[in-house]
Each structure stands twice: as C-alpha cells, then as structure tokens.
Amino acid sequence: MLKSYxxxxxxxGSKRFSSVVVKQIEKQEKSIVLSITSLLNTFDKVVEEVEKLDKEMLKLVSQDKEVQRLMTIPGVGPVTALTYKTEIFDPTRFNDSKSVGAYLGMTPKQYASGEVQRQGRISKCGSSELRxxxxxxxxxxxTRSKKWSKLKAWGLKIMRKKGMKKAALAVGRKLSVIMHKMLIEQKEFIYGEPKAA
Incomplete structure (x- = not known):
C-alpha cells in the first residue's frame, strides 16, 4: 500500500516498523493516514500475539528434554523440534528410522513396469509443514552453520553436484532419520570426525 503512494x-524490523511508517506518512492526506494507521494497529496486535505465542512455545521447550536434545542439531530450532516431535508422536511405531523419510514424503516415487524402473520426484505424502x-x-x-559435521560435509558434496535445492532436501530427509534415532536412543547430535587427509 505504501508503494502506491x-x-x-x-x-x-517488526519492532520499529510502525514508528517508521508513521514518520513516512505524516505529510500524506488524512484519508491515506487513516487507512494506513488502521492497518498498523492490526499489524501491532498481530506482532503482540505472536510474541505471546513465542513465549509459551519457549516455556514448552524448556520443560521437554527430547525437544532440547533435537535442538542440539545445527539448524534445528524450537519450532522444527516441537513440530517433529508432535508429528512423529511415538517414535517406536517406526521399525526402521529410514522409513520416517518416506512417511514425511521426502523420498522419490518409484515406477516399475517389466524391465523399466524409474525414480520420480518426491512423493510429498506426509506433513508439508514439517517437510x-x-x-x-x-x-x-x-549455508549458515559454522561447525563441521559429517552430515554437512555430505550435503555440501550433493550441493556441488546437484545444486542447493536437492542438497537441502537430501539433508532434510537425512535429518528426519537422525532425529528419529536420537529420540529412540536418547542421544544428542553426533557431529562425527573428519577423515584424515
């Protein structure tokens, strides 16, 4: 709306947004100021409610050892860890950790007919939010994690060959498997040791 004027x-940032907008619209017509001010009031209320939800979520995280354990993985924050735990619910229902990737729709579709066997795109059959x-x-x-890990090194190899999108998906699928093992074995993330040159 501001661009049109x-x-x-x-x-x-969201905390300074309203004050910056109010300064920018001071010299505009009254009708413009009124319409933008009403939108700003709504925006401020939404930001306030989101902050309340964030505080409640962080309380939940501080009381849950499994979620804290999942957050030892670089790149996995409270939202991802809580969503994963909620979606998987009971990790013992999966006999094999590798089947979690398929459950979340992160494995390729298989097509087989006679001698023809092809792999398609990922199935996308599970939770799209968690995926x-x-x-x-x-x-x-x-991209952002500074610490070396075996998983990151594996993902970077894929990224060089196939690009960022496929590498991120592959690492995400691998993370789903690792996170399941962490819940079953009750262990923190293992970074691994780099191979000696």
Missing part, C-alpha cells in the same frame, strides 16, 4: 521503507521446516533446517546447516 511512492513510499519505500527498505529493510525495517518444509526440515528443508529449511538443511539450508541453514549447509
């Missing part, structure tokens, strides 16, 4: 803000959070965690691990 020639106002450009640049990058502004996108795991892919995001994979991106963070590959």
């Amino acid at each position: 020639g106002i450009r803000l640049g990058s502004v 996108s959070l795991l892919v995001e965690a994979g991106i963070v691990m590959l």
Whole structure:
C-alpha cells in the first residue's frame, strides 16, 4: 500500500516498523493516514500475539528434554523440534528410522513396469509443514552453520553436484532419520570426525 503512494521503507524490523511508517506518512492526506494507521494497529496486535505465542512455545521447550536434545542439531530450532516431535508422536511405531523419510514424503516415487524402473520426484505424502521446516533446517546447516559435521560435509558434496535445492532436501530427509534415532536412543547430535587427509 505504501508503494502506491511512492513510499519505500527498505529493510525495517517488526519492532520499529510502525514508528517508521508513521514518520513516512505524516505529510500524506488524512484519508491515506487513516487507512494506513488502521492497518498498523492490526499489524501491532498481530506482532503482540505472536510474541505471546513465542513465549509459551519457549516455556514448552524448556520443560521437554527430547525437544532440547533435537535442538542440539545445527539448524534445528524450537519450532522444527516441537513440530517433529508432535508429528512423529511415538517414535517406536517406526521399525526402521529410514522409513520416517518416506512417511514425511521426502523420498522419490518409484515406477516399475517389466524391465523399466524409474525414480520420480518426491512423493510429498506426509506433513508439508514439517517437510518444509526440515528443508529449511538443511539450508541453514549447509549455508549458515559454522561447525563441521559429517552430515554437512555430505550435503555440501550433493550441493556441488546437484545444486542447493536437492542438497537441502537430501539433508532434510537425512535429518528426519537422525532425529528419529536420537529420540529412540536418547542421544544428542553426533557431529562425527573428519577423515584424515
């Protein structure tokens, strides 16, 4: 809406957003100021409610040892860890950790007819929210995480060959398997040791 009146803000955080907008619209007509101010009031209320939810979520995280254990993985924050635990619910219902990737729709579809066997795109049959959070965690691990891990090294190899999208998905799928093992074995994330050159 601001752009239609020639106002450009640049990058502004949610806490300063309202005050910056109010300064920018001071010289506009009353009807414009009124409409934008009412939108700002709604925005401020939404930000306030989100902050309340964040505090409640962090309380839940501080009381849950399994979620804290999952958060030892670089790139996995409270939202991803809580969503994973909620979606998997009872980790013992999976006989094999590798089947969690398929349950979340992160494995390729298989097509077989006679001698023809092809792998398609991922099935996307599970929770789309958790799938996108795991892919995001994979991106963070590959791009922002400073600490070396065996998983990150594996993902970087894929990234060089196939690109960021496929590497992030592969790391996300691998994370789903590792997180399941962590819940079953009640162990923290193992970074691994780099191979001696």
